[in-house]
Amino acid sequence: MSHATHANAALTPRARLRLARLIVEDGWPPARAAERYDVSWRTAKKWADRYRDEGPAGMLDRSSAPHHQPNRTPAPVVRKIVHLRWKQRLGPVEIASRLDMPSSTVHAVLVRCRINRLTHIDRATGEPIRRYEHEKPGHLIHVDVKKLGKIPDGGGWRYVGRHQGRRNKALTAERTGQRSKRFDPLTGTCYLHTVIDDHSRVAYVEAHDDETKETATEVLKNAVAWFAERGVTVTRVLSDNGSCYRSRMWLETCANLGIVPKKTRPYRPQTNGKIERFHRTLAEGWAFKKFYNSESARLAALPAWVHEYNHHRPHSAIGKAAPITRLNNLAGHHT
Structure with a gap:
């Protein structure tokens, strides 16, 4: 059954059509038809006139917006x-x-x-941000390194407080022997080498103790192989201007893999915005989401979180679908 499109309508579109047909096709006087449907004479005539001019399509509600807006901002x-x-x-x-x-x-x-x-609005140019997305998985992957301070044994200051956090840090440094140049206790840095597919937003993450060219190139090889297992061939890679991505080893590795290396504009992290946004999601959803009593406990939770992100977490930029759904090439979607 058809329904009126707004709450205050006296007649549904189907009732309007019956009313109009009584007047136009059966020859009823508008006043008699109006009395039968308990509406005014003018209302009955209005629907009859619309039926003559537009047929059944004229029985639907029209927009109440004015045709002209003389007070609109010049x-x-x-x-x-x-x-x-x-x-x-x-x-x-x-x-x-x-x-x-x-x-x-x-x-x-x-x-x-x-x-x-x-x-x-783009901060540098003042122009509206132009968003882009490559058409197929593998046409472009983004790579970057996210640095996180390692969690000392017993937990970090975010959860145990600054006083206890300093004590935990000192005890961990005493166990590992890590000290700064000023002999301050250190827990070290975790370097998360992250890879994001531009089209699908599928992520690949490896945790390491450095960001050397050797580590960066090894992560790239592993990521390319990981995507290949899922039917995706990587053809371009976008990175910032970090030293590991400017090395000859990086260029040679890209050439051997048949990948074209691209660089972001200097001092323009927005160019690599997709991976920057992923890093924020990574920090909120995994790194600082809950209390970890050690760095090994946090790292142990990383694979499960990445799986959740890829397979189950709805991504707003791709219609609230899980990223992995865009890698489904079984039906030849991307060939």
């Missing part, structure tokens, strides 16, 4: 608002003060122009 003022937003990153209140107009009007313009959030 185009020159809209351009000034957009300019202040793009170039100076001002908020609605500041822009409204400069242009002597209500901040609610400024906010409405920013929403209409889709620049109401500063995250949608």
Whole structure:
């Protein structure tokens, strides 16, 4: 059964059609048809006229928005608002003060122009961020290294407090013998070598104790083989300008694997934004999500978290699907 598209409608579209047909096809007077359906004479005539002009399609509700909006913000003022937003990153209140107009009007313009959030505007250029996504898995992978301080035995300061955290750090350094150049106790750094497929957002992660060219190239080989096992051939790799990615060994490894190496623009981490966002998810969902009483305990939880991220966690950038679903090439989706 058809239903009206808004709560205050006196008639459903099906009832309107029956009413209109009584008048137009059966010759009923509008007043008689109106009385039968308990509506006004004008309402009955309106639906009859629409039925003559448009047929059954005319029985649906129309938009209540006005055809003309004489009070809409003039185009020159809209351009000034957009300019202040793009170039100076001002908020609605500041822009409204400069242009002597209500901040609610400024906010409405920013929403209409889709620049109401500063995250949608590139910090360096002031232009709207241009998002991209390669068409197929393997067309581009992003690589980077995320550094995390290792957790001392007994837990880190985030959960046990700074005083106990310093004690745990000192005891761990005493056990491992790690000291800084100033002989301060150290627990060391965990280097997470991360790889993200641009199309699917599928992640590959390895934890190491360094970020040397030897480690970086070995991670790349392992990641390429891991993707190959899932039917994905890697053709390009995007990295920042870290020393391990500028080495001759990196270039030779890429050449041997048949991969074209790409570099981000200097001082522009936004170019590698997908992996930067993954690092934030990694930190929130695994590294600092709960209390770990040692670094080995945290590392032991990493494979399960990566599996959860790839296979089960809905990703908002790909329609809330799990990343691994975009690697399904069984039906020849990407060939």
